Amino acid sequence: DTAVSQTPKYLVTQMGNDKSIKCEQNLGHDTMYWYKQDSKKFLKIMFSYNNKELIINETVPNRFSPKSPDKAHLNLHINSLELGDSAVYFCASSHSGRATDTQYFGPGTRLTVL
């Protein structure tokens, strides 16, 4: 069983479109995250939810809106896609968000905006 899964794995779309990426974890964790990895492999946190509550919201354009319908899911919706949004987006989860917890990552969603 996949611990942290994301769909889709690849997403190719036109500028200006709206798209969503879904994430699910079956680890029973309380905390979930979205990270963005750019073309140079640099990783940066975007959002974090703990028990469905937003706890981290880094400097991310408000075109990006996370939604957590329950503890096992954290989806990412992106409005009015721009070329600079092209990246690999990783979902992750951890038991409680404590510093000593390991974060488990999904396989990533490669978004290409044309």
Added chain:
Amino acid sequence: GDSVTQMEGPVTLSEEACLTINCTYTATGYPSLFWYVQYPGEGLQLLLKATKADDKGSNKGFEATYRKETTSFHLEKGSVQVSDSAVYFCALIRSNDYKLSFGAGTTVTVRA
């Protein structure tokens, strides 16, 4: 703010060579330190971690020791294999925080 600086790559080695990837950090308090590995086309996997000073993390022949005095967490392996070819990320998380701060990643290629 928090930051992680790791040795720039790419690094190319022959099989059975020794690997060291340097990592130093800047953070307040006592962060937890991690090494994550990303194999080609895959997501990140935890390689090892250390949560307090002088702890040594180890896994798959890799080791790293949390050195508070030098604010370092260097990754070492005595004899690499082709299957170790990947991107390695050093990361930290502060004790009162939720987010991982990553280094820029070091691409390692091991040739047979």
